[in-house]
Amino acid sequence: MSIDTKNCNNKKIAIMQPYFFPYLGYFQLIHAVDCFVFFDDVQFVRKGWMNRNVIPTTNGDIKIIIPVHKNNQTDAINEIITVNDTKNRDKLIKTLEMNYKKKPFFNETMTIIESVLKELGAPLSTVSEKSIIEICKHIGLECDFKKSSLCSPETKGLEKVDRLAQITKSNNAKNYINAIGGRKLYLEKDFKNHDINLFFINPLDTEKYENPYKYSIIETCMNLSKKELSCAITAYKTIK
Numbered sequence: 722m723s724i725d726t727k728n729c730n731n732k733k734i735a736i737m738q739p740y741f742f743p744y745l746g747y748f749q750l751i752h753a754v755d756c757f758v759f760f761d762d763v764q765f766v767r768k769g770w771m772n773r774n775v776i777p778t779t780n781g782d783i784k785i786i787i788p789v790h791k792n793n794q795t796d797a798i799n800e801i802i803t804v805n806d807t808k809n810r811d812k813l814i815k816t817l818e819m820n821y822k823k824k825p826f827f828n829e830t831m832t833i834i835e836s837v838l839k840e841l842g843a844p845l846s847t848v849s850e851k852s853i854i855e856i857c858k859h860i861g862l863e864c865d866f867k868k869s870s871l872c873s874p875e876t877k878g879l880e881k882v883d884r885l886a887q888i889t890k891s892n893n894a895k896n897y898i899n900a901i902g903g904r905k906l907y908l909e910k911d912f913k914n915h916d917i918n919l920f921f922i923n924p925l926d927t928e929k930y931e932n933p934y935k936y937s938i939i940e941t942c943m944n945l946s947k948k949e950l951s952c953a954i955t956a957y958k959t960i961k
Contacts (some may be wrong), residue, residue: 805842
């Protein structure tokens with residue numbers, strides 16, 4: 722069932738871990754809300770997608786990875802420190818140049834990427850958040866960005882749904898919106914118990930935008946103009 726959240730007359734919020742140049746759907750989620758909270762003080766998942774992503778090449782898909790220093794298994798994302806290593810940075814830039822130098826929007830996309838890589842040596846959350854915010858600036862996508870570690874530190878330690886609900890309420894929102902994959906994790910009744918409405922964004926035109934849903938936003942930005950990106954960002958509907 723398609724839902725028009727505007728009829729709820731309430732603020733909409735999303736809460737999501739910061740990922741390194743995430744896929745198109747992440748930015749659709751940002752577009753769908755008034756406030757976006759980076760879930761930066763939750764546990765870092767080793768070999769997960771918080772410091773890596775995938776791009777296509779002529780030789781198949783490859784991972785682009787931001788190396789991080791040795792860490793404890795229980796460390797949060799904002800406690801993970803990225804490696805500021807010229808060799809790794811230059812290798813990543815060379816990989817992107819080899820793969821994308823003939824793409825129509827190579828120069829402007831590489832400018833964004835290089836500005837983000839200047840943050841290496843900072844916490845992973847800082848690097849990933851910058852990758853997301855810089856893409857939003859490029860597209861002209863505005864949102865009120867916050868960090869859970871700063872806006873709701875008192876919620877740390879709560880059960881996941883309880884914490885999401887409390888962060889939602891503390892930001893004066895009543896509508897919590899998640900990516901479509903969240904349907905496997907969250908039930909409407911669990912949020913209703915907190916007097917919060919649960920919604921999901923369902924991507925449209927998945928055939929037209931197949932690659933953007935599979936790969937990093939880097940792939941999308943290299944191939945689409947700002948106007949085309951704006952259209953792709955809005956190709957979703959909000960559902961229950």
